[in-house]
Amino acid sequence: MRAVTTTARGPLRPFEISAAAVFGALTSVVTVVTGFIPVGVAQVLITLPIAFLAAGNRMRSAIAATVAASVVALIAGGPFAVVALLVLVGVGMLVGYAERRWGRNAVLVVFAGAVPLGLAVAACAVGMLLLFEQSRILLLDSLAASMQGTLRAFQAAGAGQDFVDTFTRTIDFLVDYWWLWIGGAAVAGIVGSALLSFGIFRTIALRTRWSSPPIEWPATAAAEPAPLPVRLSSVTYRYPGAATDALADIGLTIAAGEFVAVVGANGSGKSTLARILAGLDPTTGLVDRPGDVGFGAPGGTALVFQHPESQILGRTVAEDVRWGLVDGDIDVDGLLARVGLGGLADRPTEDLSGGQLQRLTLAAALARRPALLIADEITAMVDDASRAALLDLLAGIARDGTAVVLVTHVEGEAATARRVVHLERGRLVPAPAPATRAVSAATPPIVADPILEIRDVTHTYAARTPWAHTALRDVSLTVGRGEGVLVVGANGSGKSTLAWVLAGLHRPTTGTCTLNGTPTADRRGDIGLVFQQARLQLQRPTVAEEICDVAGLDYIDRPYVAAVLHRVGLGAHLVDRAVDTLSGGEMRRVAIAAQLTRAPRVLVLDEPLAGLDAAGRHDLVALLGYLRATEHTTIVVISHDLHGMEAICSRTVVLDGGTIVDDRTVAA
Structure with missing residues (x-):
């Protein structure tokens, strides 16, 4: 039956792990870079990656990113670098969570949360200096000596006795009441950093925020995936904020081992239908399947998106194929050879062309041995020979028992499928009559300039x-x-x-x-x-x-x-x-x-x-x-x-x- 959208619980999901890895790495890089910038306010930049992560994900994602960044900080700067990182990350979590939970009132929450955090940091700093007396004496002696040197410079410049007496009393006050100004500076620093971080975060967030709410995907159940057969009855879907339906009154059944092509013009609803088959809840109607859709899970449903770059997570080709899988018994070389990427296992993914990225996403999908494979325009970026090879591969996958749904706008590609479904303006329609148009040949420019x-x-x-x-x-x-x-x-x-x-x-x-x-x-x-x-x-x-x-x-x-x-x-x-x-x-x-x-x-x-x-x-x-x-x-x-x-x-x-x-x- 139709899945119900629920709040995600349990261990981190694959996309949360990838987000934690990316933002954790970014935090590590910013930490190292700001260490070379002799401006204290630059340290506020460390809070931003975690703030964005906490604003859009579960808090455990931010914690995972913090652990990863702390390991790098320990290697690069030692224990004190880790302590500084944890304080700034705490500020980032506060900013991100406040924005997600309270929206317009987030600035008040940030201020209210930063004060106790600052008091805690102040108490730790003062407590450490009380515990380690020699370190405190060394710190205060260094401060006093530095300020005495500054005073002598003022005296040499002609400063009066009143100024000298005031400056001397200030030095004595800082040495005698060190706990007061160190604690106060810690509180002011944390509160100021939190407000500055929130201001930067809000400025960036307002420029990058999408006008439409995100699409809610149902959480994957822990049960064994059983996505087939799947039956759609009177399924309609309308995107949040849209004025018209992307799909309307769709009735469709897909069984194991079928090879079905979904054909239609741009904007006809093909990709939306693919998302429904992959587990997206319809606005109205019924999606009936025997068990969990198992989106991205072994033995479940695999969706190769129209834009392959959005699915590439690994640094190398082989790493991307294995991403998110705990089963080590994967014939990576065999999978790559099957999709036409033989010999590229160690190639960095950023060096691949668009067509090669599409083949890589298909290999990663096949590594999960899915029961249902949905391929959304996967031949759009490949040459004619590679297109024919991919279509033959999809046909072979279907013969092996995996249901294959090919989304395409090319009627010729649909001919390889056993069944063809035509969409027009979100509705199922009969196959249209083929249309041909004459094309005139271009000519070279008259003047070679x-x-x-x-x-x-x-x-x-x-x-x-x-x-x-x-x-x-x-x-x-x-x-x-x-x-x-x-x-x-x-x-x-x-x-x-x-x-x-x-x-x-x-x-x-x-x-x-x-x-x-x-x-x-x-x-x-x-x-x-x-x-x-x-x-x-x-x-x-x-x-x-x-x-x-x-x-x-x-x-x-x-x-x-x-x-x-x-x-x-x-x-x-x-x-x-x-x-x-x-x-x-x-x-x-x-x-x-x-x-x-x-x-x-x-x-x-x-x-x-x-x-x-x-x-x-x-x-x-x-x-x-x-x-x-x-x-x-x-x-x-x-x-x-x-x-x-x-x-x-x-x-x-x-x-x-x-x-x-x-x-x-x-x-x-």
Whole structure:
């Protein structure tokens, strides 16, 4: 039956462990860095990672992060560093918990909680100095000697006798009543640090807070997972704050060993249906399964998201496959070879391309031997050969007894499934008739006017470390004004690295990349880049805020945003939509729309067609062709998807192993 959302209890869950590890590591780094800053207020920065962790997670997550950070502090600075860290972490926990529990009144709670914490610290400090008399004498003698030296400097400068007598009485007071001023300073320091930390925390939190409430996932039960068969009856789902249903009146049954494809246009509700199958509670309706969904648990339900970067947790490929599993009997090399990542077990995950990240998330899912595997657009970032291999792999998984649900907008991919479910505007519909559209070929610019030049560029990640990886080798390329260039190559060939170098986000290790003679890293405003993972590029809570922010507006201009969205084929109903409720294709088009507001001279698009349905692809291809022909915008497309590229690009550059192996004068 339908699960009931409950407050999480019991041991830390995998995502809580990962959050504790990340924020604990961040706390350790900040602790070490602030140790080199001779400004006491910098120590307040140590409180912030724990404050954010405590604000959004159970307190035991913050405690786990504190333990991890304390170990590093002990190694780096000894016992006193641990004590200082624990005091500041306590302030951070107070700030985060007060914000989560009391909201607008949190500042009063922070002040009220900081006073007893300050008194406790003062009592400990005074007690330690009483206990260790020699240390107290040494401290006070050093203070008195320092102040005597300062007094002599004032006397040499001509200070009067009254000033000298007052200064001497002050020294005597500090020595005689040391417990008073040390205790008072401790209380004032803790209270001041807490209020300053809260002010910084609140400022950052207000700039990063999402406009829509988070989606509540049900807690995973301790019972053995039994997600299949699953039956959906009259299921409807509406996202918090949304005006319309994302799914409406869905009836669907999935049994063990089935291979089901869910097909529909961008925004049709495919990803929402995947979340319902993975355990998200519907707004109305019934989800019936024999036992617990076992989301992320061995033998339960595995969901490979549309955006693979959000699922990568390990530092290396092998570590990510094993993440969260206690069973050590996992054939990591076999799993990696099965998904096309053989030999990459020790590769750092940050060096992987988008397509390789998608394969890695699939390998990590298979490591859990799930009964139900949900693959959401996992072929969007891979080349044609890899796409066919992944579809064959999914079919093989289904034959082995695992139910597979493939979410895709490509009808051709759905042909590999045994059953196809079509969605349109959140409802189940019959299969639509296929549509074909003619595409005209792009032509080279009439006048060859070089604008973008790359000379002998080599780029190495983590250079001069044991993890060094060279992504580009001796690449030279010249692109003319108004030209359309298609860069192709297998996953991991260096396409995305080339895109970042062109856009100026990477300075090449050696060689130059210039726009009209100036390094592109110094002219980022003139070059627009749309990331391969569009979600990482959208930094504001809503579509309107994102587009206005990139456009440089300090206010929300909704008619302007609606016009910009119309330019990329999106409706005005998305103006106030929260970014996280968009489909993958809608996110990509919003990212492109935001870049177009700056009228870039060069537009670099990394896998622009990934995740777009047929209508969206046609509209985007037409827009890019128009920008080339009418506004003479130089367009560089990094893609493995060649369908429709002939209408944009008149030239193809082939990358292999980080090197240009072919530079054709015609499109592929």
